[in-house]
Amino acid sequence: MPSAMDHRQAVETLALERYLLGEMADQERDAFEEHFFSCVECAEDARAAGTMRDAVADGMAGAVKQPSNRVLRMPAPRRRLASIVLPWAAAASLALVAGYQGLVMRSGLKPIAAPIVLSPVTLRPASRGEEPVVFASAGAMITLAVDLGSGVMSGDMAYEIDQVDGGRIASDRVSAPKDGAPLLLLVPAALFQPGRHYVLRVKNSGNVRLTPADYRFTVGVR
Amino acid sequence: MTLKLRSRLRSPAAIEDAKQETFVRVLTSLKRKRSLATPETLGAFVNSTCNNVVFELYRSGARTTPLPDQYDEADNRRPGADSAMLADEERALVKTALDGLPEKDRELLRWLFFDERDKDAICRELNIDRGYLRVLLHRAKARFRERFADQKTG
Numbered sequence: 001m002p003s004a005m006d007h008r009q010a011v012e013t014l015a016l017e018r019y020l021l022g023e024m025a026d027q028e029r030d031a032f033e034e035h036f037f038s039c040v041e042c043a044e045d046a047r048a049a050g051t052m053r054d055a056v057a058d059g060m061a062g063a064v065k066q067p068s069n070r071v072l073r074m075p076a077p078r079r080r081l082a083s084i085v086l087p088w089a090a091a092a093s094l095a096l097v098a099g100y101q102g103l104v105m106r107s108g109l110k111p112i113a114a115p116i117v118l119s120p121v122t123l124r125p126a127s128r129g130e131e132p133v134v135f136a137s138a139g140a141m142i143t144l145a146v147d148l149g150s151g152v153m154s155g156d157m158a159y160e161i162d163q164v165d166g167g168r169i170a171s172d173r174v175s176a177p178k179d180g181a182p183l184l185l186l187v188p189a190a191l192f193q194p195g196r197h198y199v200l201r202v203k204n205s206g207n208v209r210l211t212p213a214d215y216r217f218t219v220g221v222r
Numbered sequence: 223m224t225l226k227l228r229s230r231l232r233s234p235a236a237i238e239d240a241k242q243e244t245f246v247r248v249l250t251s252l253k254r255k256r257s258l259a260t261p262e263t264l265g266a267f268v269n270s271t272c273n274n275v276v277f278e279l280y281r282s283g284a285r286t287t288p289l290p291d292q293y294d295e296a297d298n299r300r301p302g303a304d305s306a307m308l309a310d311e312e313r314a315l316v317k318t319a320l321d322g323l324p325e326k327d328r329e330l331l332r333w334l335f336f337d338e339r340d341k342d343a344i345c346r347e348l349n350i351d352r353g354y355l356r357v358l359l360h361r362a363k364a365r366f367r368e369r370f371a372d373q374k375t376g
C-alpha cells in the first residue's frame with residue numbers, strides 16, 4: 001500500500017507536474033493517484049492537465065505531425081555483434097586516420113614523426129547513459145567515435161555539431177561508414193569552448209537505413 | 223483515470239477497455255451493495271478497482287504471445303453521432319484555449335508532449351533547472367485551465 005499524500009503535499013511539491021513529466025517513482029506515483037482519485041480539486045486539475053497533454057500530443061498546439069522527420073532518441077535494439085565489433089572497428093579506423101594525418105595533413109600541421117595515440121570518446125544516442133565528457137587529444141584535436149548502430153551499410157549521411165545554447169560548430173555531408181563501424185570525427189579543439197555542452201546530430205539524408213539521432217557531449221576542462 | 227492508464231498501458235484500445243471494465247465493475251458493485259459506506263471513498267474505490275483491472279490485463283498479457291512492439295491495432299469502434307458531436311465541440315474548445323496561450327507556453331508544451339524531447343535538453347536550452355521546468359509547466363497548465371474554463375462557460 002502506498003503511503004498517502006495529502007492535498008497540501010501535492011500542491012507544495014508540484015506533484016501533478018512531476019507526474020506529467022514522469023519524474024515520480026512508482027510508490028510516489030501510486031500515492032499521488034490514490035490522492036487525486038479522492039481529492040476533487042486535484043482530480044479537476046489532473047483532468048485539465050490530461051486534456052491539455054493529449055491535445056498537444058495530437059498536434060493541436062500549432063505543430064504539424066511529421067513522424068518521418070522526427071528525431072528518434074531510442075533507436076531499435078541492435079544486434080550484440082555491433083557492440084563487440086565496435087572497439088575493433090574504431091581502433092582500425094583510428095589507425096587509418098592517424099596514417100592519413102601523417103601523410104596528407106603535414107602541410108597544415110607540424111610534421112609527425114612518431115605514432116600518435118588518440119583517445120576517442122564513443123558517443124551514443126542521447127538517452128543512453130550519462131553525457132560523455134571529451135577532452136582534446138594529441139595535436140589539439142577532439143576525437144569522436146559516433147556509434148551509428150548496425151543498420152548503416154553505405155550511402156551518404158549528414159552530421160551537424162551545435163553548441164546546445166546556440167551556434168553551429170561544424171556540419172558536413174559524408175559517406176556513411178560500413179556496417180557496425182562508428183563514424184570517426186577529428187575536430188579541432190579550438191572550435192569548442194571547454195565546459196560547454198554540445199550536440200552532434202546525424203541525419204539520414206535519404207539513407208533510410210540510418211536512424212537519425214542526437215548525441216550529446218560536454219567538452220572537458222583539463 | 224485516462225491520465226493514470228496512459229502511464230501504464232500502451233494502446234488507446236487497451237486504455238479504453240480498462241476504463242470500461244473499471245466502470246462496469248464499480249457500477250455492478252455499487253448496485254449489488256446498493257450504497258457506499260462513505261461517499262468520500264468512491265474515488266479510492268474506483269482507483270483500486272482500476273489497479274486490479276490493470277494487474278489482470280498485465281497477467282493476461284503475460285499468458286499470451288506478445289505482438290511486436292510497433293503493432294498497434296486500429297481501434298475500429300466508432301462513437302455515436304451525439305458523442306462525436308460533443309467530442310468535436312470539446313476539441314474546438316481545447317484548441318481555442320491552447321491557441322490563446324502565450325507562444326512560450328505553447329512551445330514548451332510542444333517540446334514536452336509533442337516532440338517528447340529530453341527534459342534535460344529542454345532545461346539546457348532554456349538555461350533553467352528541472353525545478354523551474356516544473357514551475358513553467360505549472361503556469362502553462364494553470365493558464366490553459368483558466369482559458370478552457372472560460373471557453374466552456376462561454
